[in-house]
Amino acid sequence: MTFRYQYARPALTVDCVVFGLDDExxxxxxxxxxxxxxxGSWAIPGGFVEIDESLDVxxxxxxxxxxxxxxxxxxxxxxxxxxxxxPRERVVTxxxxxxxxxxxxxxxxxxxxxxxxWFSVDDLPKLAFDHDSIIQMAHDRLQAKVRYQxxxxxxxxxxxxxxxxxxxxxxxxxxxxxxxxxxxxxLGMEILEETDEVEADVAHRAARLYRFDKKAYRKLMRQGFHxxx
Amino acid sequence: MTFRYQYARPALTVDCVVFGLDDExxxxxxxxxxxxxxxGSWAIPGGFVEIDESLDVxxxxxxxxxxxxxxxxxxxxxxxxxxxxxPRERVVTxxxxxxxxxxxxxxxxxxxxxxxxWFSVDDLPKLAFDHDSIIQMAHDRLQAKVRYQxxxxxxxxxxxxxxxxxxxxxxxxxxxxxxxxxxxxxLGMEILEETDEVEADVAHRAARLYRFDKKAYRKLMRQGFHxxx
DNA sequence: ACCTGTTAGTGTAAATTCAACACTAACAGG
DNA sequence: CCTGTTAGTGTTGAATTTACACTAACAGGT
Numbered sequence: 001m002t003f004r005y006q007y008a009r010p011a012l013t014v015d016c017v018v019f020g021l022d023d024e025x026x027x028x029x030x031x032x033x034x035x036x037x038x039x040g041s042w043a044i045p046g047g048f049v050e051i052d053e054s055l056d057v058x059x060x061x062x063x064x065x066x067x068x069x070x071x072x073x074x075x076x077x078x079x080x081x082x083x084x085x086x087p088r089e090r091v092v093t094x095x096x097x098x099x100x101x102x103x104x105x106x107x108x109x110x111x112x113x114x115x116x117x118w119f120s121v122d123d124l125p126k127l128a129f130d131h132d133s134i135i136q137m138a139h140d141r142l143q144a145k146v147r148y149q150x151x152x153x154x155x156x157x158x159x160x161x162x163x164x165x166x167x168x169x170x171x172x173x174x175x176x177x178x179x180x181x182x183x184x185x186x187l188g189m190e191i192l193e194e195t196d197e198v199e200a201d202v203a204h205r206a207a208r209l210y211r212f213d214k215k216a217y218r219k220l221m222r223q224g225f226h227x228x229x
Numbered sequence: 230m231t232f233r234y235q236y237a238r239p240a241l242t243v244d245c246v247v248f249g250l251d252d253e254x255x256x257x258x259x260x261x262x263x264x265x266x267x268x269g270s271w272a273i274p275g276g277f278v279e280i281d282e283s284l285d286v287x288x289x290x291x292x293x294x295x296x297x298x299x300x301x302x303x304x305x306x307x308x309x310x311x312x313x314x315x316p317r318e319r320v321v322t323x324x325x326x327x328x329x330x331x332x333x334x335x336x337x338x339x340x341x342x343x344x345x346x347w348f349s350v351d352d353l354p355k356l357a358f359d360h361d362s363i364i365q366m367a368h369d370r371l372q373a374k375v376r377y378q379x380x381x382x383x384x385x386x387x388x389x390x391x392x393x394x395x396x397x398x399x400x401x402x403x404x405x406x407x408x409x410x411x412x413x414x415x416l417g418m419e420i421l422e423e424t425d426e427v428e429a430d431v432a433h434r435a436a437r438l439y440r441f442d443k444k445a446y447r448k449l450m451r452q453g454f455h456x457x458x
Numbered sequence: 459a460c461c462t463g464t465t466a467g468t469g470t471a472a473a474t475t476c477a478a479c480a481c482t483a484a485c486a487g488g
Numbered sequence: 489c490c491t492g493t494t495a496g497t498g499t500t501g502a503a504t505t506t507a508c509a510c511t512a513a514c515a516g517g518t
Contacts, residue, residue, distance in 0.1 A: 391467090409469080412467080412468085413469095431464090432463080433465045433466080434466050435465090435466085
């Protein structure tokens, strides 16, 4: 079946910048393209929007098809529509950024992708299309947003130590934070729930595990509380 | 001429939420639709993206065609793509928000629009499509962004009094600010250039006029300065 | 000339928040 | 029991933010 239109229409795709956190590194998930154009080069996962699916759904579907990732945090980033950004024809892409817990997820390459791999955010290979600008914008947005929204917890295991949380901010913001001031601030917010567990298998005093208390956070939000690191 | 595609493609449009500032009110520019669907109801200006123009260019073109506005501040907001948002067929729209100086611009209705009119942001008529959600998001974004980027100056005349500037923030943020603290903060930033003029035609002591000093602002930015109200 | 109404323009003190900084406790492993 | 490593904890000074009220200037009307 073919479709006829009176005017030429751009094709519409979605693409996802997927961030994951390794103990000391912020990583991005890339796929090696299995088809033209840019066959064999690296790109962020994505693909065409189907005619009856919403953009968010398309982004989730493509992400699962190409990398196997499901149920991740996903947020729309920006829409890129420079006329020559795809050499084949006019393609407008709605870019998303996603946050995943590396600990929870196994990644596997699939449809259209030879392989999917995590790359350190400041050691990326050459990328297809304008994907370097998309990643750049996603990284800027993550850095800005992580400071005033509790996004960071999406990157950590459900239970985490304060040390892990601090490290997360240090890695994303790319600067050191003072341990005592950090703990004072974050515990003072009362959005962390202390568990009665401590971390396991460490060769030193084990740190207490905390959980992000989403309910408490939402309640505080309704009272005008403003998260900020 | 017609175009044939193997798969059905969504149509792609751009829409603009245009803000203007009246002395005591934040306004939005709406057009009365001259054609189906929603003929006769109010909508934000916008239209189809042409095959070889970038999204920003399309937004500017549509804005000029429908309202006569040129050279306004314009920034991409969000892309709306719910499958049923347009009753005719699948239409994805890239929404923008724009800031204009009401003092500088005459608005005139044109192509496809019976008329263009300014409405107070908290007294809007019923709107076509999902334009109420688009406006809502634009308004939220303006409120958030005006606090940490010097966007406000786009809404004021080139030369303005501190009183006007304060009123602008009060109207947009919808809360009162302390006059002395406001002046201290804004003058302390050293991003305003004092002119040797004062306002004219007022029945009381005339206030000094200032200009936003974009050069000074950019210089400060490079040095890590962070604007914040 | 002067009275009235209205807004311009200005400083200080208290409260709060932020930044800097170092030691003891706990525990695993050898 | 010794070693190495990280957990966990308060205080002080500096900087920032908030609250708050009076005189000066000027146009317009009498």
